[in-house]
Amino acid sequence: MKISMIRDLLDADVLCYGEGLESDVYSACGSDMMSDVLAYVKDQAVLLTGLVNPQVIRTAEMMDMKCIVFVRSKKPNENMISMAEDDGIVMMATDMRMYDACGTLYINGLIGTKAVHV
Amino acid sequence: MSDSLVFHFDVDGDNFTSAGQASTQVKKNLRQLGLSPAIIRRVSIAMYEGEINMVIHANGGTADVVVTEEYIEIVLEDRGPGIQNVEQAMQEGFSTATDSIRSLGFGAGMGLPNMKRYTDSMSIDTVIGEGTTITMRVNLA
Numbered sequence: 001m002k003i004s005m006i007r008d009l010l011d012a013d014v015l016c017y018g019e020g021l022e023s024d025v026y027s028a029c030g031s032d033m034m035s036d037v038l039a040y041v042k043d044q045a046v047l048l049t050g051l052v053n054p055q056v057i058r059t060a061e062m063m064d065m066k067c068i069v070f071v072r073s074k075k076p077n078e079n080m081i082s083m084a085e086d087d088g089i090v091m092m093a094t095d096m097r098m099y100d101a102c103g104t105l106y107i108n109g110l111i112g113t114k115a116v117h118v
Numbered sequence: 119m120s121d122s123l124v125f126h127f128d129v130d131g132d133n134f135t136s137a138g139q140a141s142t143q144v145k146k147n148l149r150q151l152g153l154s155p156a157i158i159r160r161v162s163i164a165m166y167e168g169e170i171n172m173v174i175h176a177n178g179g180t181a182d183v184v185v186t187e188e189y190i191e192i193v194l195e196d197r198g199p200g201i202q203n204v205e206q207a208m209q210e211g212f213s214t215a216t217d218s219i220r221s222l223g224f225g226a227g228m229g230l231p232n233m234k235r236y237t238d239s240m241s242i243d244t245v246i247g248e249g250t251t252i253t254m255r256v257n258l259a
Contacts, residue, residue: 033220033223034223035167035225035228036226036228038163039231051222053134053135053222054135054138055137055138055170055222058138058142061142062138062159062162062166063163064159
């Protein structure tokens with residue numbers, strides 16, 4: 001799924017474009033706990049979260065993720081936007097809640113990953 | 119060992135916002151060395167979790183990363199309260215973090231288990247009231 005399709009499906013506002021919206025992504029994860037995100041590596045490229053602080057971007061960076069989606073109308077500050085831009089990460093915000101956002105992406109083909117410990 | 123590279127960082131314990139800066143820098147440095155993305159990811163996640171721990175539990179400390187041809191070693195040293203029960207702390211889901219830390223997205227009790235998971239060896243040297251030193255290695259050869 002292209003990142004531009006995620007934007008369209010979630011009716012999201014793009015806050016920074018990173019390396020662009022035309023990259024293909026194949027899996028995603030949704031969590032407000034960053035250590036849970038860090039526990040399962042399997043090339044998740046998209047992080048959906050309701051947490052807004054700089055550690056969200058650092059977590060995505062450590063995981064080599066390409067896109068962060070803030071749910072429930074959460075908006076990052078300028079500093080976070082600038083961090084994401086520097087890291088080449090696309091950042092967007094949607095009014096949808098976590099469950100709805102994850103479900104929408106899932107039924108449209110962006111499946112999750114089985115919990116595989118590395 | 120003459121070919122080893124050493125990176126040293128001071129981790130600021132008062133600033134949650136800047137936590138992870140050392141790990142970010144190490145990730146960049148390792149990329150420049152041309153190491154594989156999988157190795158870089160393991161090292162940087164393990165170090166990042168450790169760095170976060172130092173900030174939320176121990177008021178900061180120092181981080182040293184040594185890169186040799188055989189391995190990458192990360193040494194995290196703090197002068198925090200020490201770990202009361204290491205075996206318990208290594209269990210997934212166990213955490214002494216406060217609700218305010220949880221609201222920041224950490225304190226799920228996954229930090230130390232994640233550090234062990236992503237490294238080939240990890241040792242914890244802790245003294246109550248004096249501090250903790252964690253040494254982790256990721257093998258390259």
